[in-house]
Amino acid sequence: MSGNFLTIPGDEPMQRRSRSSSLTNLISAFDTKAQSHTEGQKICAFSGQFDKSIKPTFSREEYGKPIPGSMTEIRGAEAQARVCTEMKELCEIINEYGKTPCKGLLPPELQSATKVISFGELFTIYTVISDKLVGILLRTRKHHLTYFEGEVLFQKRDDDVPVFLLMPIADIRQYCDNKALQARDQSHPCPNNSKSM
Structure with a gap:
């Protein structure tokens, strides 16, 4: 041949x-x-x-970030989306079990607060669901969804510290859902298909 x-x-x-x-x-x-x-x-x-x-x-923008399109970037985006979901769940619990605050007693920066709950009560409720309450609570404060005084709250010591929900729950749901969707869309290998997942 x-x-x-x-x-x-x-x-x-x-x-x-x-x-x-x-x-x-x-x-x-x-x-x-x-x-x-x-x-x-x-x-x-x-x-x-x-x-x-x-x-x-690396450029300044690339330093400390995973390679675009890598599995590391995809896993990080999924983790960020899960955190957004957990933030929403925590706010749902505060909304469900919290009480409406007395607006006349609140300082001007907390006038938009819709619900309030003590950290001790929140800790008792949330530990049944997850053991990450303090971390998620810090994250919600960073996103201006909740407010509490102090750097970190500890069980027993800070049981009486009030935790305020700063927005209506419908707005919080929309905010967290959008953040989770953005996180998934930024690194999803097929951006057009991410919404159907």
Whole structure:
């Protein structure tokens, strides 16, 4: 058997040429991907091909962030979306079990508060659901959904500290859902399909 292995009896020369060029393009794309992977392994401290002499360079915006499109970025976005869901659940609990605050006794910055609950009561309710109350509570305060005094609240010591819900629950639901959706959309490999998941 002689001749080019890409030739098929009865093939027109034009078809052979296009088949050959598409195979060449495929091989070229594979080689480029393989070369990129090899270079990436040289700067990854956890790979067997790590090369200490090669120093990765990052811009200010890239520093401390995962490589775009990587599984690390996708897992981080999913974690951020889960945190948004947990923030919403915590606010739902405050809304359900909290009481309407007396507006006349509140300082001006808390006039928008819709519900209030003591940390001790919230801790008792929330520990049945999750053991991450303090972390999620700090996150809700960072997003201006709740307010409480002090840096961190501790069980027993801060049981009487009031925790205020600063927005109506419908607004909080919408805010948290939008944040979760944004987190998933930013790093989802197929952005058009993320809404259907």
